[in-house]
Amino acid sequence: MPALSMMSTKKYFKVLEAAACMTARLPGVEDQYEDEILQAAKDNFRYGIGLKELLMEAARKNGYLNSRSSVIEVEAQQYAFGINARFSTISIGETLANVANKFVMRGWDSVDKTPLRIAKIRPVTDFKQISTVSLFGYIEFEQVGPAGTIPHGTLGNTAYSNKADTYAKMLAITRTDIINDDIGALTTVPQKLGRGSALKLNALFWTKFLDNSAFFTSGRNNVSTDTGQLSLIGLEQANAIFEAQKDPNDDPLGVRPEILLVPTELRSTAGTLMNSEKIKGSTDGPDGNPWKDRFRVESSPYMSDSNYTGNSTSAWYLLADPEVLPVVEIAALGGRVEPIIEQADAAFSYLGIQMRGYSDIGVEMQEYRGGVRADGSTAD
Template identity: 25%
Template sequence: MNRKDQIMQRQQELLTAARNEGRDLTAEEQREFDDLQRELETLPDEGTPAGVPASGQRGMDEGEGRNRETPADAARRAIAQERQRVADITALCRSFGLSPDEYIAQGYDMGRARQAVLDQLQRTGTPVSARVTVDEQDKFRDAASDGLMMRAGVAVERAAEGAQQFRGMSLRDLAIECAARSGEDTLTYLRMDTSELYSDLCRQFYNPTAAFPAILDSTIKKSVVQLYNQVPTTFQAWTTKGSLSDFKESPDHEYLIGGLGDFEEVPENGEIKMDTPKTELLPSRKLKTYGKQFSMTRQAFINDDIGFLTRVPGLYATKAKMTLDKAVYSTIYNNKKIWDGKPLFDAAHANVMTDGNKPSQVSIQQIILQMQKQKDPFGDAIYVTPRWIIVPVGYEFDLAVILHSTQVTGSANNDVNPLYNYPVNIVQTPVLNALAGDKAAPWFMVADPMSARSVQVDYLNGQETPIVRRMESPGVLGYTWDIYTDWGISVRDFRGIAKNPGAVIA
């Protein structure tokens, strides 16, 4: 290998290394490449007499020399083409959830890579999925919303990137930032006093692209969801949850199937007898809407009342869940008639104790045994499994002793406590105290719904948390929001719940 071949080989090594790494030549590599090129140009061509520079050969055709691509230009062009190939193949594969590494390493061009991707999808049956990218405006709104929540003292588990920089912004500063990002003349907004700025912001009410009201909406909705989930209600511990798609009152289209005949012996060469199951339509269910309206006043904006965005919506979210909690306990406390025309707790339902007293070892055993004697609508025995004891405030510590003591309290013979570690969960609620007032406060035993159902809470399309919607309210100087929720309470079966009338709690 002569010197010319050695130079060209080294230049090719430099170009190949850069192309494989998807980059330009480094400064050091570029200097080496240029030095080699200058040396190459001084070497005589084959058949050229010694002493005649290779560049002299180009002088034979100056026009051709001016149009000839230099090796440095060729290197840059090759690197750019390789980068484009890698980028195109990567984008193609990522859009279908595939890895581009194999196609890039094997030197596929775009056409071959596209065919390989199609072949792969055909073999695996992988569906084509569309990806929606988050633009800068959405990122800004998420960061600003999380920043407002953090400033108001609400914990944000996964704050959006950049939220910290908005944490110290006032509402006025945030409004001006929104204007600047939308291309408005920032100087005009800086010259406005806070009252004028608020009036201008109110004119953005119906603009779907306006950032400031959208950020307020997002902050309020996040606050409502987070605070709603933190409300310490207890109804959800023992009720079942359902979903309805509309507000029409209609019977549950699920029929209870039962009343099957016992299996009978089939003698040799005998005939298996036909049996027809009996059915019973379950009780009806219906949703209703409950809501309130609140507004962010002009004074709140001028005073930079950032707590309004979380405190006021949080109060309404709390009230929404407590309203539902109270409605559930009112259902079992008020003991209204159910679908069969009889009160929920009635002697005909065999789910109410005759003598009212506070929870004790004896009274708990009695109510458990009463529930376990229940029969299904077709007269067959069912296996009821008591799971929760619902009591007003005042019995929790007595129950802890009753359910976790190995001996019967007060027994002279150290009798074994049959309720020791009995698998019943205590649900204590002050709602029963409030409903009872100075009267006897009842307590209840509820079965595992897999054995026998009791009360169910239905939501519209399964939406539990309240919905928040910005509205325009005549006569209100400020932004206004509706907060509402859709739910319904129904007694699914009386066999899964029993009542003791209780006693007056001192």
């Protein structure tokens, strides 16, 4: 194995990246790098690498002459980021961004992910408004005559729109972090950015989904108000409403609900209804449970959050598979909902490292036939 000083600049920075991830205790770090890189990181940074050492190593590789100094000044930081570098134009910024993106999911996963499980993810290529034509139209097959002419169908004129926008935040690894040699800042900052991205996704999603009084209506035959409590009777009534829906041609919809969406206050009840072999009914004896394993239970604390219009501790929903008939859709640039973390470009005239995180997403309601809302107001 070549000595660290003899490695190519690209491989050298990869060793620094691996050393930072190992010091910050990245789970599964052994699967992230080649054995040669991992071994070089272990051999050269046996006791881990600090943030100050990381920057100084990069500055030296890029030709910083005052290499014996242990103090990170503006000049050393500029060399680390390839500004006025003597030997290399490779920046520590790429290394920092790579490390950050390996830790961003910790913050992302700390926030409720229900939207990703009940919505359709729509990949988009730009920020223009897009339209999705409804599944329904005059598409029933017709008999082909002797001439072999196939009749044309129509997709209908119902379309649903959506649009991705950019949401972002910038945070800094401060001068104090550098002086304190705090490698943990490389994990804390991206975790905060990851969490911030997930919070924005939820805010967009539940603002649209819960303010649904004009979406779930009796006129659309997708609301249950008579026996709406989450129970055997409530499920039976809501399911009957869902399966009685018709398409625009007055044909049976033919799509069954797959998801039982409830606020956290009803999670236990939903779990009991879906998991129990028997449920006590109207008589004293135990009855079989016709709903066991029928729906996939999803639950979110946002559904009863008073900060959102339409919140409720009792309302629940039956939803179709979002890949078949989505009630709500998340548009995402390139299909990526998760945030991207970058070391921000800047003229570094001060000590500190800026990182930016951004997501390109949008949320819109789509096909009203794909769900039924039960208000939960009536007891059995």
